[in-house]
Amino acid sequence: MGLSVFAIVLVVMAIALAFSVIKIVPQGREFTVERFGKYTRTLSPGISFLTPFVEGIGRRMNMMEQVLDVPQQEVITKDNAMVKVDAIVFIQVMSASAAAYRVDDLNYAITQLCSTNLRTVVGSMELDEVLFQRDSINSRLLTVIDAATEPWGVKVNRIEIKDLTPPVDITNAMARQMKAERERRAIITEADGEKQAAIARAEGAKQAAILEAEGRKEAAFRDAEAREREAEAEARATAMVSQAIAAGDVNAINYFVAQKYVEAFAELARSPNQKTVIVPAEMGGLVGTIAGLGELVGLAKEQQQDRRDDRQAARPAQRATTTNSPPPPQTAPRRPRGSVPGTE
Structure with missing residues (x-):
């Protein structure tokens, strides 16, 4: 009985020792190895072996690209307008040891860094610039935050402004401004259409007048020619x-x-005014x-x-003269015309 219990204990200890020595790192992850609490090396994806009772796993780092949400906050712009702004940031750990041992709570640190820089960048701009220059804000934030997180072994790939919410009164004013601008464009477009239509109508009237004048000219020419022939x-x-x-x-x-x-x-x-026609009695004339x-x-x-x-x-006389034939008989004299x- 005692031997069986001892054997079971040995088996359990062997299994525990095997699990502590043999480490399998999944894809997209990296583990740091510590020897008596000191970082020694980093385990890549795959199977690795540790020195029993000497080495142990320190930090398990995610090496895939991650998305962090920057909480919404109120920011006062340069022209004293209050806007609510939030963002998202895409990061990727490039050095597991630096990300594990140079900063505590990496995600929280990056989130706070983004919040402070977002407040700084938006506060240095006017409201119109904030609303219409999001790309400029994203570029400035990316440059600043990427430089700040480089010592942490983190690469900031992108920063995007997710939402910008101006105050209600400013939103209403912007809506009225947009409506007025749309109405102005509609009026201008309508005026341009009327202008083009008037030009087209004038051009049509011009062509019609030219064709009509040419028709009158041709008709007058034909009438004059007819009168000339009639006169001839x-x-x-x-x-x-x-x-x-x-x-x-x-x-x-x-x-x-x-x-x-x-x-x-x-x-x-x-x-048309003559109802009765009188015929002369003497028709002899x-x-x-x-x-x-x-x-x-x-x-x-x-x-x-x-x-x-x-x-x-005259024709036979001409033939007789040519062939020396006797002259043709004389024609009978014409009867006198009375x-x-x-x-x-």
């Missing part, structure tokens, strides 16, 4: 009639008289005039036929 036709007609009158043909005069008579009678019939026009047209056709016969007769009696 009238001039040719007048010249032909004048030649006929000079030759003693009175039917040309009858033609002009009948034309004006018919035009006047047509205008009288088309008048009009009939005679029309008959005279018919004779004039027939006489013109006869003259045209005579000219055609003369041209046909004058058509005029109307009374």
Whole structure:
């Protein structure tokens, strides 16, 4: 019985000795080793062996990046405005021995260091700068705190302002200012739109006026050309009639008289104020005039036929002269043209 108890005690002591000698360090951690209370070395991740009854584990340090929350605090800015500000800081232990033996309670020390420097940096700036220059605040804090924690074997990677809360009255004033600025921009945008619309309408009216003027110009040119051609036709007609009158043909005069008579009678019939049209009782003059026009047209056709016969007769004479053939027979004399009696 006594031997079994002694064996059990020996087994327990062996197990305890094994646990005190064999140390397994997890990834992302480092352990410091102390010999009789004095730091000797640092254990890296993996399995390590200690000298029994001489060496022991001192501090277990977290070597991964850590996030520390800086508590919210009230800070008075340079222009005497009270703001509430808090932040977060990202740190990483680079030297386990320095972080373990050069500062007591590393996280608390870094938190207090961030709080004091945050108050110093924000207090040296005006409210508008604090609200709109967070990047500048973060850069200044990072530079100062990283330099202060370097002897502790800690690297400060980032510092971010998490929240900035100005007083309620300042918040309301900022809201009114933002609303006024938005309204001002809206008014300016609306005015610019009206300006652009007015310019577009004026440009459209200008183009329309130009096109309308060009249309009137083209129409006037066409009208002038039509009037010119009409005047040329009238001039040719007048010249032909004048030649006929000079030759003693009175039917040309009858033609002009009948034309004006018919035009006047047509205008009288088309008048919107004329309800009754009175036809002259003596239509003999009009009939005679029309008959005279018919004779004039027939006489013109006869003259045209005579000219055609003369041209046909001249062509064989030219051929006979070229081939020394006997002269062609003489054409019969044209019958005398009598004058058509005029109307009374």
